[in-house]
Amino acid sequence: MLEFGVLGYSAAAFAFFILAVLLITSWRGKTQGGMLLFAALITSIWAAVLAIQAAYQIIPVALVWAAEVLRTLAWLAFLIRLLLPSAEQQSAYTKSLKIVRTLVVLLCILLIIPFDDFLLFNTEIPYFNLGFDLRFLGQVLLALCGVVLIEQLFRNTPADERWGIKYLCLGLGGLFVFDFYLFSDALLFRRIDGDIWYARGAVNALIVPLIAVASARNPQWSVDLFVSRRMVFHTTSLFGAGLYMLLMAVAGYYVKLYGGEWGAILQITFLFAAGIALLAIFFSGSLRAKVKVFLNKHFFNYRYDYREEWLCLINILSGEEGHRPLQERAISAMAGIVESPGGLLWLREDNGAYSNVAHWNLPEVGVEGSSGLASLMCFLEQRQWVVDLEEYREAPSFYADLELPGWLLKLERAWLLVPLQHDTKLQGFVLLATPRVKHPLNWENMDLLKTAGCQVASYLALNRAAMALAEAQQFEGFNRLSAFVIHDLKNLIAQLSLVTKNAVRHKNNPAFIDDAMHTIDNSVSKMSRLMAQMRSAMPGDNRSQVELNGMLRDLVLERSSQKPAPVFKGTGEEVMILAYRDRMGAVFGHVIQNAQDATPSDGSVEIRLHSESGQAIVEVHDTGSGMDETFIRERLFRPFDSTKGLTGMGIGAYECREFVNAIGGQVLVSSRPDVGTVFTMVLPLAQTMFTDKQKAIT
Helix, strand or coil, rough: CCCHHHHHHHHHHHHHHHHHHHHHHHHCCHHHHHHHHHCCCHHHHHHHHHHHHHHHHCCCHHHHHHHHHHHHHHHHHHHHHHHHHHHCCHHHHHHHHEEEEEEEEEEEHHHCCCCCCCCCCCCCCCCCHHHHHHHHHHHHHHHHHHHHHHHHHHHHCCCCHHCHHHHHHHHHHHHHHHHHHHHHHHHHCCCCCHHHHHHHHHHHHHCCHHHHHHHHHHHHHCCCCCCCCHHHHHHHHHHHHHHHHHHHHHHHHHHHCHHHHHHHHHHHHHHHHHHHHHHHHHHHHHHHHCCCCCCHHCCCCCCHHHHHHHHHHHHHHHCCCCCHHHHHHHHHHHHHHCCCCEEEEEECCCCCEEEEEECCCCCCHHHHHHCCCHHHHHHHHHCCCCCCCHHHHHCCHHHHHCCHHHHCCCCCCEEEEEEECCEEEEEEEEEEEEECCCCCCCHHHHHHHHHHHHHHHHHHHHHHHHHHHHHHHHHHHHHHHHHHHHHHHHHHHHHHHHHHHHHHHCCHHHHHHHHHHHHHHHHHHHHHHHHHHHHCCCCCCCEEEEEEEHHHHHHHHHHHCCCCCEEEECCCCCEEEEEEEHHHHHHHHHHHHHHHHHCCCCCCCEEEEECCCCEEEEEEEEEECCHHHHHHHHHHHHCCCCCHHHHHHHHHHHHHHHHHHHHHHEEEEEEEEEEEEEEEEEEHHHHHHHHHHHHHHH
């Protein structure tokens, strides 16, 4: 019987403590919630006190009675608070409730007043004094007040709302009825029945689920306290680590105790191994993700702490947590929401095509990364859905007419496609890798990803606008430079015009001839310098079919005088594209010249041409100084950024990329310092462009 009492009260203490923890972590609320939390905590302490008293009989009787009174008072106060809204509608009812509240408080004060010390269940005492009779009577009256208040609460609650409080009435009604039975029996027989007393702990533990269900059905009872998920996570981690080390210490003690002569050595070795294992567990990303998923699933109504998620997203995008490029930060910000370890980013180019512009912890997609995306782009822009690739593979009909390219479905660890929407236009999308710990996706994941995608898209659009503004300002400076050049040309034209006017009159004068030749030579030198600094950016009037084998072969022949001489490897068949012939030749010539300038005379420059999948691919390989990824990403295609000093204007690579993009192509650069560079231009074949136009017309 005694053992059952210890277990029963211990179970009640633990159950009410868990209820209090759930109230703190899972809900938000107002006054009712605070009083419910207080009642749960007081009941947990009360049960713990009685469990200790049952086991050891060391707690003073006055403290036991004080715990009894506080626990009953806490629940009565909670019931009175629930009845206040009903009482406010009737003045007479309000007065009655105030009288009940005053009597309850006075009765509790009288019961807390210490009487003569007394041992519970001491059946050898022939009679009890008046003080203990009053205590039993007071507890009976308090229990009766609780039953009356519960009856009033149920009666004054509208019939269609009673489902929310019926389990509370059942639970607290059972609590007060049992107390009424216990203390009525004690008052009648002038002693406390041990069986009833020890069964009381288990009875109180059984009512906790009823109170928990009622609390879940009444959000207005919630507690206006906030517990950060981060604090819960770290607290759980520290608690788990402490428990782990405690178990390891016990195990180490037994190793030392039964290890014989080697006991001390084995204990030290065992504890060191346990510490290393603990550190390995703490630094395990997979385990951390599992703990977060468990806590969010079982201790919080919502999976995310939206304040923390939004602040984290803004911090990453604004660059406060690192100096990575914005595009990589955008991927990591999206990936962090669903514990994804990596991703890829596609953005819309000026010509309307989408290309893979950044990658984070995933390999970059090659040439095929911009083909076959038309259906996906249309779907994302119209539906604004997050596409689950695993779900798409299992049930493609769920995504209506969406058709994904084969290369995308074959990507390893590909998981989610998140649209980046800005001002009703699709800016691009992010491909996220499979997370460390698989967890089911629901509306909350999808909504947060879409909302974060809009924020990321606005950052990327703002960044693009800022870069465009910077380029416009640079071109404005370029135009001012052009005005100075035109002014110089005007002066040269004036000088040459003067020579032609005087030529008829002084053509037989040797001095005039010498002066004219000097003037012409000076003008030619000046114009050559001007032309070396400026190149025309105006294309021809019409595109025409250009055969790349012949064009590249002629360019290689022209550039053979500079070392290292380039080598051309073409195809055995014609490769035709639609482009501006002169401009296309200037682009290829610029790339070949740059490769020669970057390569020592004993190196090699090789131009390769081949076609596949309706695209012509021109590759310029060199064994020159090469470039690092930072230079390629931040400087190579930036206008007016030149590494040739005063001899270059820094618009060659920029002009090359813009021209290739304008005719529907793509420029890719792969380079390693001190190894070499591969400059790849992917151009649509003439037949492919003609077919696409025909489809658009039909």
